[in-house]
Amino acid sequence: xxxxxxxxxDSTLLVQFGDEIDMKINQRVxxxxxxxxxxxxxGIFETVPAYATLLVHYDPLILSFTQMKNHLxxxxxxxxxTESRKPRRVEVPVRYGGELGPDLEFVASHCGxxxxxxxxxxxxxxxxxxxxxxxxxxxxxxxLDDVLVTPRLETPRTRVPxxxxxxxxxxxxxxxxDSPGGWQLIGxxxxxxxxxxxxxxxxxxxxxxxxxxxxx
Amino acid sequence: MSLEVIEVSGxxxxxDSGRTGWRRFGVPCSGPMDAFAFRxxxxxxxxxxxxxxxxxxxxxxxxxxxxxxxxxxxGVGYALSVYIWDFPLWSSYYVRAGWTIRLNKxxxxxxxxxxxSGGIQTQPMLGSRSTYLRGHFxxxxxxxxxxxxxxxSKTPSRALNELSARALGTEVQLAYSDDPIVDVIMxxxxxxxxxxxxxxxxxxxxxxxxxxxxxxxxxxxxxLTHRRKTELISxxxxxxxxxxxxxxxxxxxxxxxxxxxxYPKIGTIASAxxxxxxxxxxxxxxxxxRKTTVTKAQKKYRALMNGLNEGIVEAD
Numbered sequence: 001x002x003x004x005x006x007x008x009x010d011s012t013l014l015v016q017f018g019d020e021i022d023m024k025i026n027q028r029v030x031x032x033x034x035x036x037x038x039x040x041x042x043g044i045f046e047t048v049p050a051y052a053t054l055l056v057h058y059d060p061l062i063l064s065f066t067q068m069k070n071h072l073x074x075x076x077x078x079x080x081x082t083e084s085r086k087p088r089r090v091e092v093p094v095r096y097g098g099e100l101g102p103d104l105e106f107v108a109s110h111c112g113x114x115x116x117x118x119x120x121x122x123x124x125x126x127x128x129x130x131x132x133x134x135x136x137x138x139x140x141x142x143x144l145d146d147v148l149v150t151p152r153l154e155t156p157r158t159r160v161p162x163x164x165x166x167x168x169x170x171x172x173x174x175x176x177x178d179s180p181g182g183w184q185l186i187g188x189x190x191x192x193x194x195x196x197x198x199x200x201x202x203x204x205x206x207x208x209x210x211x212x213x214x215x216x
Numbered sequence: 217m218s219l220e221v222i223e224v225s226g227x228x229x230x231x232d233s234g235r236t237g238w239r240r241f242g243v244p245c246s247g248p249m250d251a252f253a254f255r256x257x258x259x260x261x262x263x264x265x266x267x268x269x270x271x272x273x274x275x276x277x278x279x280x281x282x283x284x285x286x287x288x289x290x291g292v293g294y295a296l297s298v299y300i301w302d303f304p305l306w307s308s309y310y311v312r313a314g315w316t317i318r319l320n321k322x323x324x325x326x327x328x329x330x331x332x333s334g335g336i337q338t339q340p341m342l343g344s345r346s347t348y349l350r351g352h353f354x355x356x357x358x359x360x361x362x363x364x365x366x367x368x369s370k371t372p373s374r375a376l377n378e379l380s381a382r383a384l385g386t387e388v389q390l391a392y393s394d395d396p397i398v399d400v401i402m403x404x405x406x407x408x409x410x411x412x413x414x415x416x417x418x419x420x421x422x423x424x425x426x427x428x429x430x431x432x433x434x435x436x437x438x439x440l441t442h443r444r445k446t447e448l449i450s451x452x453x454x455x456x457x458x459x460x461x462x463x464x465x466x467x468x469x470x471x472x473x474x475x476x477x478x479y480p481k482i483g484t485i486a487s488a489x490x491x492x493x494x495x496x497x498x499x500x501x502x503x504x505x506r507k508t509t510v511t512k513a514q515k516k517y518r519a520l521m522n523g524l525n526e527g528i529v530e531a532d
Contacts, residue, residue, distance in 0.1 A: 006404045009484030010513040012454045014404055021449055033240070045236045048452035048475055055452025057239070060487070060514040061521060133242040133450060133476035136351055140450075177351075194241075196341050196353045202241045 003076065005069045011060050013068055015076070018052040021142065021170075025052045026130050028079075030087075030207035032072075035079050041071070049206045050131045051140075087128070088208045092174070092189050093215040094123065094165050100188035103153075107167070107184050110150050121145050122186065123212040127172060132206050137176030137194035139204050144170045156182030163189050165212070217334060217372075219279040219287075219317070221365040226275025226321060227430075230336055230355035230367075231329075231471075232268040235344035239475040245455065246346035246354065249273065249327045249430060249471050252390050252491040252520065253290040257331035259528055260288035260308040262372060262379040267335030268345035268355075270367065272319055273327045277361070279317045286333040286372065286379040287311055292392050292495040293325020306389070307531055308333075310380035324394055325495045333372035333379045348472060349430065381531045388527030390520065394501050395421075396492040398485055399508035399516070400458065405448065405480035409460070413440040417482065421502040422466070428498055430472040436499075439464030440482065450478040456485035456493075470494065486513035488520045 004016045015032060018025040026049075033049045036056070043062030048055040058068055096119045097104040108115045127141035134140075144167060152168035157180060160166070164175045166183035175181055176193035193203045204210070221228070231254065234247025248254035248271055258267050270277075272294070288308035289296050296303045299315040305328065311317060319328055338345050338356055347355030356365055372379060406414065422437035435458075446462040453459070457469045459479040468485065469477075485493055486508055496503055508516075 007401055007484075007510040008404055008452075008454060008481065009401050009456050010487050010510050010517060012452070012484075014451065016404075019449070046239055048239045050451040050476055051449045053451040055454070057236070057454065060517055064514055065510045131450065131476065132240065133474060136238075136241060136243045138242055196351070201238075201342060206240055 005072055007065055008055065010065070012055055012057050013065060015054040015056065015072060016052065017054075021051045021130065023128065026128065029054050031079055032076060033206070034085065035075060039075070088205070089126070089211060090204060090208055091211050091213050092191055094187040094189050094212045095215045096187040100161065100164055101186045103184040104186045107148070107150050107186060111147055113147065118148065118186070119214060121148055122167070122172070123214050127210045129204055129206050129208045129210060132204070135175070135177055135179050137202050137204070139173055139210070140171055141173055141210055142171045144172055146170075150184050152182045153184065156180055160185060161188070162193070163191065165189060217283045217285040217332065218366050218368045219281055219285070219332065221277065221361050221363055221367070222280050222316070223276065223278040224361055224363060226272050226277055228270055228272045228277050228361040229347035229349065230268050230338055230345055230361075231271045231347060232345045233266045234471070235342055235346050235348070235354065238342050239452070242475050243342060243351070244348060244472050244475060246344070246348045247471050248329065249494040250291060250329070250491040251487070252524070253292070253327065254329045255521070255524055256290040256306060256384050257288045257329040259524060260290065260306070260382050260384060261286060261331040261333045262374055263331055263333065263335045267331065268338065269329045269331040269336060270361070271327060271329055274321070276318070276320045278319075281311045281313055281315050281317065283313050284376060285311050285369065286376045287317060288331045288333075288382075289319070289328060290384070291325065291328030293322050293497070294328040295320045295322055307383040308380050310376060324497060324501075325392070326497060327495060332367070332369040333376065334369035337368050337370055350472065382528055383531040384524070385527040385529045388523035390491055392492055392495055395503070396489070396496070396501070397504045397506050398489045398493050399513060400483040400485055400505045401510050401513055402483040402507055403481070406482060408442055408444065408480040409482055410441050410443050414482070416440065417466075418505055418507065421504055423500065423502060424496045424498045426498040430470055432470050432473055433468045433493070435466040435468065440466065442480070446480070447478050448480055450476045453477045453481065454484065456487070456490050457481045458483050458485065468493065486516065488513065488516040
């Protein structure tokens with residue numbers, strides 16, 4: 001797909017790099033987000049990276065859509081020439097199964113695997129945070145090994161505790177705050193993903209890499 | 217200077233211009249439902265455009281002033297009384313210590329903003345004083361105001377008598393209406409809908425559903441038909457975006473909306489018209505949508521905001 005820059009209203013615009021969940025496309029999204037945040041351009045408030053798009057919030061009192069579009073086109077062609085920076089990697093200790101991972105056995109039987117295999121396969125891979133959303137600090141990570149792909153719950157739970165490690169489809173994530181949730185719950189981490197009163201309130205940033213470490 | 221909440225039946229929260237800089241982590245912007253009335257209240261009170269104010273909707277609120285102060289009230293759907301007098305909105309007033317300030321809900325309009333000269337002081341969270349109710353942070357302990365709450369403000373930049381008795385000139389007022397025509401910038405997923413569907417959306421009247429809140433307004437009226445799939449991979453979204461879920465009934469994203477979403481968006485309400493839409497009363501006001509371009513919408517927004525900055529006059 002050819003890159004497109006389209007308006008979402010009069011104070012945000014969407015840079016569309018593609019229309020599928022793909023590592024290469026997602027890397028370009030984060031590369032542009034990083035570039036714009038380093039430039040700190042007067043009139044650009046912030047950006048929201050997603051799987052294949054970057055949303056840019058800007059001030060139409062300072063920049064028009066056409067000015068924004070031209071400016072972004074120039075930055076994107078510069079970006080293609082520079083090498084993308086190495087992502088940060090965060091290790092996350094996980095206690096798999098038990099009360100806080102009540103769906104681990106269902107996942108194992110759905111995939112035709114032993115519980116130990118699900119833990120081994122889920123924790124051996126390095127995941128990329130494609131985007132954050134849903135609740136403050138929720139990381140959408142992928143991709144899961146194909147053998148682990150499991151549908152989400154038919155009926156979402158009304159309350160999933162903060163720190164619960166979960167998976168759905170080809171993605172995995174961690175619930176940062178107590179919230180409703182429809183993903184399969186497979187474990188729990190003691191790490192705090194979101195603390196609004198802290199100097200650095202979020203454990204992760206979009207684009208980071210995550211490695212789960214089995215905690216006995 | 218401070219105000220004490222002595223009665224409240226409505227949804228009252230502290231809001232500043234919003235929490236920017238954290239949306240990429242999934243933190244909604246929050247801020248005012250009606251950004252024009254919010255800006256007007258701060259301007260009339262001699263505050264900066266980002267100062268925190270009280271937003272009130274759905275019901276009434278009464279305060280007692282504990283010190284002499286200047287307040288400014290802007291919005292739609294409220295009657296203001298200070299001590300023994302009824303006063304119009306879109307003006308600033310000198311309030312003496314001990315006086316009560318009442319904001320009573322009327323039948324038309326939804327939201328009003330009460331600014332105190334100097335701006336309300338609370339502990340900022342993630343750089344903002346805006347209340348995010350679902351996240352339980354910002355404002356006063358992340359919750360709505362309740363009886364007994366004390367709202368403190370800084371000392372104003374100017375003498376109180378220089379800030380009181382000011383009004384917003386009628387020529388720069390926004391033309392609020394019970395049955396507004398609201399401009400929409402089309403896209404990015406216009407092509408997901410049949411042409412008939414789009415012309416239905418543009419030619420029929422819609423009303424706001426009673427299940428609406430600070431996160432989103434559901435629309436009631438003709439449903440839209442998706443041309444193909446009803447979902448897309450999640451992407452960023454913003455206040456005013458009109459999402460169409462699989463049942464075809466549009467939902468307009470409002471101040472506390474999620475930062476990303478996976479339903480196609482037929483278009484986004486123009487910033488200059490978003491206040492008109494936000495002030496629509498559920499099951500009552502009739503809304504019509506009209507196509508505009510991003511360039512026209514930006515011109516209209518600039519004219520509106522520049523007018524506001526120049527439109528503060530001494531009251532008659």
